[in-house]
Amino acid sequence: MKERMPFVVDIVIGVVLIAVGLVMRVEYYNTMVFAAGVGLVSAGTVHLARVIYWQAPQRQAAYQARKQEAHINAVDERKQFLRMKAGHIAYQIMLIVLFGVALVLALARAQAWVILMVFLLTVFQWVIGVVVFRILEKRM
Template sequence: MKDMKPFIVEIVFGIILIGVSFFVKNDYYSTMVFSMGFGLIAASVAQMIRITYWKNPKRQEAYEAKKQEAHINSVDERKQYLRMKAGHITYQIMTLLLLILSLILALIRVDVWVIAMIFLLFVVQWVIGIIVYRILEKKM
């Protein structure tokens, strides 16, 4: 039951969002709030089903093996390196994509605020990358 407590809270919050959606006057926002509530409930129920499935005594051995494998993967140095390398490559790809997207949007004459927002995302990503690098450099 202790594992289920956060999901029960999320279900209650989802029900509250669905209830609030009926009082919102604008259809666009009403639908958005309703969808968020429904999505939160559905995700929480799916996680509760998953927990119940793996807590079944018939699956206890397979569950323990799965947990042991996840623990080994989390402390394995090679896997840690691969995760860091994947994050680095993803960072580089997203930086390049944001720059290319802002250039394409500028060429097709999209509103200036859209181009500025995409370019600011690039700048924020770049700055966060530098900050995280400096923090990790000091820790290691």
């Protein structure tokens, strides 16, 4: 039951958001709230069904094997290094993409605040990367 509870909570919150979205009068916001509720209910239902499927008595051996493999992958130093390397590469790619988007927006003569926002997001990502690196460097 402990593994199922977060998904049940997601479904309940999703139902509440759907109900709020249906009774709201502001058309723009009720669509967003309703869509968020549908997303939560859908995701929670799919994950709950997955947990129920794998916890069935006839699948316990396969489920335990999958849990054991996931645990091994979580503590394996090589896999941890690969995850960190993948995160670093994704960080570098996103910096390049954000700078590229800012350049394309500038060449397309978008409004200045849009270009500034993308540029500031890029700078923010870079600063966060440096700060997190310094914190991790001191910790290890």
